[in-house]
Amino acid sequence: MLQELAVENYAVVDQLRVRFHPGLNLLTGETGSGKSIIVDALSLLLGGRSSIDMIRTGEARARISGIFEATDPAIAAVLQPAGFELEDGELLIEREILSSGKSRVYIGNRPATVALLRDLAPYLGDIHGQHDQQLLFSPESQLDMLDAFAGSRDSRAAVRDAFRKWRAAEAELADLESSEQEKLRLLDLWQFQRNEIENESPVAGEDVALEEERRVQQNVGKLLENANAALDALYESEGSAFETLRAAMRRLDDPSLHEIRETLEPARVAVQEASHALRSYLAKLEADPQRLEEMETRLAALGKLKRKYGGTIHEILAFQEEVCAQIAAVEGAGTRMEELRKARLTLAAEYEAIAAKLTKCRAGAAKELSQRVEKELASLAMERTVFQIDLQTAQWSETGADKILFLVSPNRGEEPRPLEKIASGGEISRIALALKTCLVTKSKGPMRTLVFDEVDTGIGGSAAEGVARRLKQISVGNQVLCVTHLAQIASFADHHYRVEKLDEKGRTVARIEELTPEARTREVGRMLSGHKLTPEALKNAEQMIKTSQSG
Numbered sequence: 001m002l003q004e005l006a007v008e009n010y011a012v013v014d015q016l017r018v019r020f021h022p023g024l025n026l027l028t029g030e031t032g033s034g035k036s037i038i039v040d041a042l043s044l045l046l047g048g049r050s051s052i053d054m055i056r057t058g059e060a061r062a063r064i065s066g067i068f069e070a071t072d073p074a075i076a077a078v079l080q081p082a083g084f085e086l087e088d089g090e091l092l093i094e095r096e097i098l099s100s101g102k103s104r105v106y107i108g109n110r111p112a113t114v115a116l117l118r119d120l121a122p123y124l125g126d127i128h129g130q131h132d133q134q135l136l137f138s139p140e141s142q143l144d145m146l147d148a149f150a151g152s153r154d155s156r157a158a159v160r161d162a163f164r165k166w167r168a169a170e171a172e173l174a175d176l177e178s179s180e181q182e183k184l185r186l187l188d189l190w191q192f193q194r195n196e197i198e199n200e201s202p203v204a205g206e207d208v209a210l211e212e213e214r215r216v217q218q219n220v221g222k223l224l225e226n227a228n229a230a231l232d233a234l235y236e237s238e239g240s241a242f243e244t245l246r247a248a249m250r251r252l253d254d255p256s257l258h259e260i261r262e263t264l265e266p267a268r269v270a271v272q273e274a275s276h277a278l279r280s281y282l283a284k285l286e287a288d289p290q291r292l293e294e295m296e297t298r299l300a301a302l303g304k305l306k307r308k309y310g311g312t313i314h315e316i317l318a319f320q321e322e323v324c325a326q327i328a329a330v331e332g333a334g335t336r337m338e339e340l341r342k343a344r345l346t347l348a349a350e351y352e353a354i355a356a357k358l359t360k361c362r363a364g365a366a367k368e369l370s371q372r373v374e375k376e377l378a379s380l381a382m383e384r385t386v387f388q389i390d391l392q393t394a395q396w397s398e399t400g401a402d403k404i405l406f407l408v409s410p411n412r413g414e415e416p417r418p419l420e421k422i423a424s425g426g427e428i429s430r431i432a433l434a435l436k437t438c439l440v441t442k443s444k445g446p447m448r449t450l451v452f453d454e455v456d457t458g459i460g461g462s463a464a465e466g467v468a469r470r471l472k473q474i475s476v477g478n479q480v481l482c483v484t485h486l487a488q489i490a491s492f493a494d495h496h497y498r499v500e501k502l503d504e505k506g507r508t509v510a511r512i513e514e515l516t517p518e519a520r521t522r523e524v525g526r527m528l529s530g531h532k533l534t535p536e537a538l539k540n541a542e543q544m545i546k547t548s549q550s551g
Contacts, residue, residue, distance in 0.1 A: 001020075001022060001068065001069040001447050001448070001449055001479040002020050002042070002066055002067075002068055002124075002125065002449045002479060002481070003019060003020065003067045003068065003069055003090075004017065004018070004019050004020070004066065004067040005017070005018055005020065005038070005041065005042060005064075005065075005066050006063075006064070006065045006066070007037075007038075007041045007063075007064050008062065008063040008064075009055060009056040009059040009061065009062045009063065010037065010041055010054055010055070010056060010062040010063075010064060011034070011037050011040075011054060011056065011510070012034055012037070012056070012501065012508050012509060012510045013034065013037060013041075013056070013509065013510045014056065014507075014509050016510065016511070016512055018038075018497065018512050018514070019514070020449075020479065020481065020495070021479070021494065021495045022447070022475075022479050022494075023475045023479065023480070023494030023495065024471055024472055024475040024480045024482065024492060024493050024494045024495070025479070025480060025481045025482070025493065025494065025495045025496075025497065026482050026484055026489065026490050026492075026493035026495070026496050026497065027481065027482065027483045027484070027497045027498075027499055027512070028483075028484060028485070028490050028496070028497070028498055028499070028523060028527060029498055029499035029500050030500065030501075031485070032501070033499045033500050033501050033510065034499050034500075034501060034510035035483045035499045036453055036454075036483060037499075037510060038481075038483075038499065038512065039127060039451055039453045039481075039483060040054075041064045042064075042066065042125070042127065042449075042451060042481075043127050044064050044095045044097075045064060045065075045066045045093045045095055045117065045124075046117060046118075046120075046121040046124060046125055046127065047114050047115075047117035047118035047120075047121050050095070050097045050103040051097070052097065052098075052099055052100075052101050054097055055097055055099055059099075060098065060099050061096055061097060061098050061099065062096070062097045063094065063095070063096050063097075064094070064095045065092065065093065065094040065095070066092075066093050066094075067090055067091070067092055068090070068091045068092075068093065068124055068449075069089060069090060069091075069447075070086055070089060070090060070091040070123075070124070071089055071446050071447075072123050072446035074123050075091065075120060075123045075124070078116070078119050078120055078123065079107070079116075079120070082112070082116055084107050084108060084110065084112070084116075085108075087108065091107070091108070091120075091124075092106075092107070092108050092109065093105075093106070093107055093117065093120075094106040094107075094109075095117075105117060123446075123448070124448065124449060125448055125449035125450065125451060126448065126449075126450050126451065127451040127453065128432065128436055128450070128451065128452050128453065128455065136406065136419055136420075136428065136431065136432055136435070137418075137419060137420040139403055139404060139405060140399075142389075142404050142405065142406050143399060143402070143403070143404050145435060145439065146362055146365055146366060146369060146389065146404055147362070147365075148439055149365050149368075149369045149438060149439055149442050150361050150362055150364075150365030151442075152358060152361050152362070152365070155354070155357060155358045155361060156358060156399065156400070158354050158358075159351070159354050159355050159358050159398070159399070159400045160398040160399070162347065162350050162351040162354050162355075163351055163396060163397065163398045164398065165347050165350075166344065166347035166348055166350075166351050166396075169340050169343045169344045169347055170344055172340055173337060173340040173341065173344060176336060176337050176340070177337065183326075183329070183330045186326070186330075187327065187330050190323045190326050190327050190330075191327060193309070193319075193320075193323050194320060194323045194324055194327060196305070196308075197305060197309065197316060197317075197319070197320045197323075198320070200301050200302070200305060202302060202305060202313045202316055202317065203313070204313050204314055204317065205313070206302070206313060207299065207302050207313055210295050210298060210299055210302075211299070213295060214292065214295045214296070214299065217291060217292040217295070220286065224282065227278055227281055227282050228282065230278060231275060231278040231279065231282070234271050234274055234275045234278070235271065235272070235275035236275075241271050242268065242271045242272060242275065245264060245267060245268045245271060246268065248264065249261050249264055249265070249268065252264070351396065352401075355396070355400045355401040355402075356401075358400045358402070359391070359400065359401060359402050362391060362400075362402055362404070363391055366389035366391050366404065367389075369389060369435075369438060370387050370388055370389050372438045373387045373431070373434045373435060373438055374386065374387050376433075376434035376437050376438060376470065377430060377431065377434050379466045379469065379470065380430040380433065380434060380463055380466035380467060380470065381430075381459075381461070381462045381463035381466055382410065382427065382430055382431075382463070384410070384411060384412045385408060385409065385410050385427075386407075386408065386409040386412075386416050387406070387407070387408050387416075387431070387434075388406075388407040388408075388416045389404055389405075389406060389407070390404060390405040390406075390407055391403075391404050392404070392405070405418055406418070406419045407419070408422060408427075408431065409422070410422065410427055419431070426457065426458025426459040426463070427458075428458075429455050429456065429457045429458055429459060429467075430459060430463060430466075430467065432455065433452070433455050433467055433470055433471075434470070436450070436452075436474070437470050437473065437474055440474050440477075440478060441473075441474070447477060447478050447479055448478050448479070449478070449479045449480075449481060450474060450478050450479070450480050450481070451480075451481045451482070452471065452480065452481070452482040452483070453482075453483045454483050454484070454485070455467060455471075455482065455484075456484050456485060456486045456489055459486075460486065460488075461488075464486045464488040464489055465488050467489060468486075468488055468489040468491070468492040468548065469492070471489065471492065472492050475494065485527070486527070487524045487527035487528045487541065487544065488544070490523070490524050490527060491524055491541070491544040491545045491547075491548040492548045492549075493520070495514060496514070496515045496520040496523065497512055497513065497514050497515065498512070498513055498515055498519070498523050499511070499512045520545070521538065521541050521542055521545060522538065522541075524541035524544060524545060525537040525538040525540070525541035527541075528540055528541060528544075
């Protein structure tokens with residue numbers, strides 16, 4: 001239930017704060033006074049689309065906030081996965097629209113998303129306006145309403161899941177069948193490529209090691225010459241570095257020179273170790289023309305693979321892995337297609353069974369809903385109206401194997417026809433209210449905020465009183481906010497609010513106030529008589545309010 005709504009810099013509203021109550025809350029005012037602005041602002045809190053056109057001229061942002069009484073456990077279930085928690089059974093929602101076009105959402109003073117607001121909306125409120133009446137013409141919306149009345153949410157979810165599984169198998173099978181011929185044509189090429197790589201069996205890093213070894217073999221003579229010269233200079237020739245160091249160290253035998261001698265010791269050891277390493281290197285270094293030829297042949301083979309399948313052995317091996325996977329897919333395609341054909345039949349049978357169960361549920365609900373709507377319409381001065389729900393077989397989809405059409409005959413003896421082809425604006429309003437009444441009274445759950453924006457369009461007299469009584473009935477278990485132009489409806493209010501536009505400091509601003517009993521009587525009288533409130537209108541207003549409250 002909406003406890004408080006605050007609006008700032010929205011349309012012609014500069015600052016506005018209003019508290020709402022359980023029961024029937026009626027908003028009235030002159031045409032163009034800004035009544036629907038309240039409805040539009042509330043729509044934003046329920047995830048409606050924002051626009052910079054909503055920002056009051058000259059301001060950088062518009063802000064709307066609402067405090068909801070949130071006792072439904074389903075609300076907490078939606079909030080918890082997103083990291084939000086209720087505080088003392090209350091939910092604070094804020095929406096900001098910036099002049100840059102961006103929109104910000106806050107839940108409990110923490111940033112949130114519009115998507116989360118839309119997930120919360122079904123548990124907080126439902127806004128029914130003239131746009132929603134147009135949705136009555138949509139077969140998809142009609143099916144949604146029937147399913148809501150039938151309480152078939154779980155069955156519909158099961159149908160959706162079954163359809164997606166069947167469709168996925170169908171799509172995979174179609175893809176395999178359409179690409180099978182092309183892949184068979186490529187199979188010979190893939191097998192040749194795989195065999196060519198496997199025949200050479202390249203090893204990662206192999207080419208680098210061979211290149212180094214080949215460089216050594218190609219320069220054996222020069223390497224021998226240099227290594228021998230280095231060995232002579234370090235150790236084996238007269239006056240070698242080792243002999244020179246040893247001679248110098250002998251001359252430093254005096255105790256006062258021992259520190260310098262110790263400094264030279266590591267150099268002597270290093271020269272000796274380097275000499276031993278050179279001897280070992282020279283012992284292994286020898287020309288091997290046969291090995292050089294083998295390396296040239298291997299490097300040429302690897303080079304050929306690189307030119308065809310990748311610039312490095314790593315890329316060649318990756319290509320080989322991909323080709324093997326393609327071959328395996330083709331070789332296993334026949335088996336997979338057979339598995340999919342069997343799965344498709346099984347999944348189709350499962351879908352048919354689940355969809356048939358949903359169809360049966362819808363058929364029963366369609367009959368019951370038709371009867372209830374006709375009963376509601378009788379109380380809305382449409383007692384001769386025939387309302388039918390035509391349930392037909394349709395192509396398989398996520399919503400089942402059915403399509404429906406709302407048919408109506410406002411006059412006795414006429415054949416029921418599609419809603420949009422026969423109903424007038426006033427009749428559409430009453431049919432919409434009748435459907436909403438049936439849906440609300442069918443569902444059993446915590447109180448929600450139901451908003452009706454000008455549901456009285458095109459009606460008057462006894463029909464208006466019937467609409468008022470239905471709104472009153474719905475408000476017993478729900479909070480109802482209703483924008484109306486009719487005194488017959490306003491007289492049924494539990495709480496009455498007047499919206500008006502004023503000129504302040506050269507600018508138009510909208511104001512809203514909750515009316516006292518006396519002010520409420522004057523407002524109903526104004527709605528009866530126009531701008532000039534006459535004693536007769538005031539007396540009629542008093543009697544109308546008294547009668548509506550007693551009956």
